[in-house]
Amino acid sequence: MSILYDEGQQAIATESRRALEARVSKDDLLPLLQTQGEYHQAFWSTAKEQGWTALALPEAHGGLALGLVELGLIAHQAGRTLSGAPFLTSSFGAAKAIELYGTDEQKAHWLPGLASGDTIGAIAFASGADPLPAKPAVTLTGDRLNGVAGAVSGGLFADVAVVFASGPALALVDLTSAGRTAVDSFDNSRCIADLSFADTPAETLATGEAARAAALHILALQAVVTAHEQTGGAEALMEIARDYAVTRKAFGQPIGAFQSIKHRIAELYGLVELARANCIHAASREGAGDFITAAAAARLSATEAYDTAARDCVQIHGGIGVTWEIGLHLHMRRARSLALEQGSSFFWEDVLVDRLAGDEG
């Protein structure tokens, strides 16, 4: 099943777009790349003011009790303006992990802050190339966490993390007493950090196979939000390419009249629309038995759309496309960082095929 957005949802899309376009400019974004440890403050304060951080969390804990569909609409607009701070996704993932697997005390302690946006959450599942490793680099022994969770998006500012640890176990850790080292990345606006734990106190959310299933579920929720963001980025690039192709001239005509240019943009239209359709479908399947399948499809098509759009849009611009100033590289960078954040395409292809072939463990 797929859905039609109702009036309230359309209003969320329009309002978030208006708010973001008013507050975000390329000139704010470029400097973020040159330093470590800065995120897009204007975006995050907008997110807090507008209640986006509270949107998909339960009312009992300060949330607005909407869902993935609404959050997805906002992520799409954030992707269009390139403004998203990693926290919109990872704080949501951390909050969902606490909501779904935490105790009443843990919920009461963490969720109101995550809903207001004053608390920042992170998800630390990956070890190296593996988004959900068989042997996680971090170990949970009793209520102590040890080891290093590498390259955690948003990790530089997070107050609390949900960690996939050996056991396997899903652990909740207050980051006040964790070590952090900034990672210099091609997309520094993601505020990536290595988090190190040395007998750091932690609480258990789930253990054994249940922990793995829970982690996959959280990753899938985040992947759907990210897929919306990727689709928004791809859509923006398609429009930028279109606008450039009708104005820039060569050989006495707009470059958009050359089929090699024109057809590339038409192909982007196809990729964007497929990704959008898969996103809408996946968001509407939250809680259903085929949610992971739908999330994987959304994730794969959105990654393909954004990467392709980034490549082709730069190409269509010729020399100007590769300059620092015009900023298309912001999209190139973001396309790649989002492609990695919730697990690469290799991972989601496997998840999807296991499900289609009926072999999921």
Add this chain to the structure above:
Amino acid sequence: MSDLEAWRAKAATWCEAMVPTFGKAARKGLGVEDDLALGRRYQKAKFDAGFAGINWPTDLGGQGLGHIEKITFEAEEMKHGFPSFYFSISLGMPVPVLMQFGPDREFVKERVLKALQGEEIWCQLFSEPSGGTDLAGLRTRAETDGNGWKINGQKVWTSWAQYSDYGVIVVRTDPTVAKHKGLTYFWVDMKAPGVTVRPIKLAGGDSHVNEVFFDDVKIGDDHRMSPVGGGFAVAIATLMIERYVATDSAGFGPHLGLFIDLAKEVQLNGRPAIEDGRIRQQIARNYAMRAGLDSINVRARRMMEAGMTPGAEGSLNKLVAVRSRQKLSELAIDLQGVGGFAFDEHASPKDDWASSWINAPTGRIAGGSDETLLNTIAERILGLPQDHRPDKGIPFNQIPA
């Protein structure tokens, strides 16, 4: 149960009941003539049961329902492999155009009723040897002849012309004006003296398309369906009529599940192919593409139910699905190794990989090539410039051949 659900249930029940008489098993081994005869009986049964001309006006024999009921029925119908494709062009474009533009209403009514009951078939005579994509570039001409017209020239790729009773045709009536401006739209009697139909055998082995020759074919002015010189607009209307045709994210080839079954059965390097990363990637990508199209289609249906007009993204289906069907079919043949050589000319492209593969290219050409579809998306949806057209504005007879 909503009205639409009730309609779907009724359609499903009826289709199930037709399977013993008209289903795949009943058609197995039939030659074209016998299959067509079966098809005519099927079309009549459909008419009698109230499933023909679902969204056509009741005074012309239709059911007066909406497009949503039509595609709902077709989704059920498509599951069974009934012999309905003989009428797909006929009822798809020419007859609806006749309903809209046919000058003599009594004649129109009679034709529509016969077409709906499978008694008469119409074809669409647009393409020519000199080019199909360039619809306005056609050379078949009609000259005034008393109070009528005389047609000379050649059409090609005409689906089902050999079984057709009538056809709609675009011809050049004035070569001295720019090419779009000198065309006129008529209907013709395919049995008229001077019409010769010659089947063309296609790569997959079947011969449903034809060359059609016109030698001094005389028609009355009452056959004219556009103003003289105003045929191009009606031709475009013809191409636009079935904007939301029945869609199939498999590109009218096999279901992805069949590929997964094959990949489980077949070994690659001593392991089941389903474990091979190259195969897995293709499956995953293919699924994501098909799921996207399915979601677009479901949303379009919901919009229609809600009385809205679906977006332009519905136009992606043919472009995206058929290309990927072609690639997946190649891969399925590869997976079977030398076992992949086997070929049965009568196998169905819906469940046979070799048949799907050999017939896939027609899907990428008929009804608009990939390039044409990309141009349409680029120009109509994205507002990109038209191609450079050196023949623009030049009188047709001065365009260098």
